[in-house]
Amino acid sequence: MKAWMPTLLLLAVGSALAAPITMEDQSQLTVPPAQAPAQFAPPAEGELPDNAFGKLVREGHALFVDTRRLMPDAVGNGMNCSNCHLDQGRMAHSAPMWGAYPMYPAYRKKNDKVNTYADRIQGCFQFSMNGKPPAADSPQMTALSAYAYWLSTKAPTGVELAGRGYPDVPQPQGGYDFKRGQQVYREQCAICHGDKGEGQKVAGEYVMPPLWGKDSYNWGAGMHRINTAASFIKHNMPLGKSGSLSDQQAWDVAAWINRHERPQDPRLVEGSVEKTRLKFHANDGVNLYGQKVEGVVIGQGTGG
Ligand code: HEC
Numbered sequence: 001m002k003a004w005m006p007t008l009l010l011l012a013v014g015s016a017l018a019a020p021i022t023m024e025d026q027s028q029l030t031v032p033p034a035q036a037p038a039q040f041a042p043p044a045e046g047e048l049p050d051n052a053f054g055k056l057v058r059e060g061h062a063l064f065v066d067t068r069r070l071m072p073d074a075v076g077n078g079m080n081c082s083n084c085h086l087d088q089g090r091m092a093h094s095a096p097m098w099g100a101y102p103m104y105p106a107y108r109k110k111n112d113k114v115n116t117y118a119d120r121i122q123g124c125f126q127f128s129m130n131g132k133p134p135a136a137d138s139p140q141m142t143a144l145s146a147y148a149y150w151l152s153t154k155a156p157t158g159v160e161l162a163g164r165g166y167p168d169v170p171q172p173q174g175g176y177d178f179k180r181g182q183q184v185y186r187e188q189c190a191i192c193h194g195d196k197g198e199g200q201k202v203a204g205e206y207v208m209p210p211l212w213g214k215d216s217y218n219w220g221a222g223m224h225r226i227n228t229a230a231s232f233i234k235h236n237m238p239l240g241k242s243g244s245l246s247d248q249q250a251w252d253v254a255a256w257i258n259r260h261e262r263p264q265d266p267r268l269v270e271g272s273v274e275k276t277r278l279k280f281h282a283n284d285g286v287n288l289y290g291q292k293v294e295g296v297v298i299g300q301g302t303g304g
């Protein structure tokens with residue numbers, strides 16, 4: 001297993017060179033098309049001052065990349081923030097923190113209110129991390145916000161930067177296909193994420209994050225939408241070869257991943273998947289929650 005690490009480092013460097021194309025997360029995030037590659041560059045780690053502010057930012061960075069281990073009370077699965085916001089929240093087209101921080105407060109359809117930056121992070125804690133968000137004024141939230149603030153150094157406030165979010169990948173004409181998705185998964189993803197989407201652990205900690213099952217994002221997370229997962233995947237996976245999948249392959253494999261069970265949507269309405277589907281999933285992009293696939297209703301949730 002240890003042999004992975006250097007390889008991964010190289011792969012990660014390779015993926016930073018990719019220059020994906022469009023924008024517009026049709027979900028909550030509305031971002032304009034970016035024709036050009038992202039131009040904003042967050043500050044280098046070496047530029048961090050050696051004072052109280054620098055210390056707070058370093059704490060925020062640690063929480064961002066090592067979330068599960070450092071915040072066991074707030075995280076209910078096996079994830080870290082940096083599993084979905086790649087290169088420690090720096091990578092363009094991987095919902096970088098510098099694309100996000102200067103854009104809040106902002107209205108979000110998902111909870112129908114104006115969200116502060118802290119609200120937005122709390123959303124990822126509740127759904128993507130399947131956990132209990134820390135209070136907005138907690139030391140951890142302050143540190144995570146300070147890290148994002150610092151990454152956004154010299155970014156304009158309230159201006160969409162190219163590179164924000166996960167660029168939208170439009171649904172192919174013929175939709176998506178589970179069988180083809182399974183094939184892509186076996187050939188290009190299973191080697192890292194496991195045959196059953198279970199990820200890989202070394203000494204009890206994930207070195208490859210799970211894609212479904214009890215330690216994955218829950219049914220309320222943005223990634224459960226096939227369109228959002230396809231966008232993430234097309235621009236960020238396979239790790240080190242981002243942009244190599246066709247739109248069709250990205251949609252097919254996203255559908256395959258999101259047809260598997262994962263922790264229940266914490267907003268579950270009266271214990272009913274159907275009521276929850278109607279209230280929260282009927283107009284939430286393309287998703288399988290509460291739908292029948294091969295005779296089985298998807299969205300029952302995993303136990304534990
Ligand atoms: C399972 C993947 C996943 C994990 C883990 C995750 N996020 Fe996210 N995050 C997303 C997705 C997907 C979006 C896009 C929002 C949407 O479309 O709903 C997002 C959006 C965001 C945004 C807003 C981006 C913008 O441009 O407005 C912030 C800020 C954010 N996440 C922070 C975090 C933090 C901090 C953590 C760790 C506590 C975290 N995320 C963990 C998937 C994840």
Ligand code: HEC
Nearest residue numbers: 082083084087188189192208209210211233237238239253
């Ligand atoms: C070389 C190993 C590798 C390959 C191959 C790979 N991934 Fe990943 N993937 C990772 C790693 C590592 C992360 C987390 C990134 C980080 O923490 O910096 C990740 C993150 C993800 C995530 C978001 C985090 C989560 O667990 O939900 C998804 C979704 C994903 N990969 C899907 C795919 C798909 C689909 C494929 C195949 C097309 C694929 N990956 C191929 C290593 C890989």
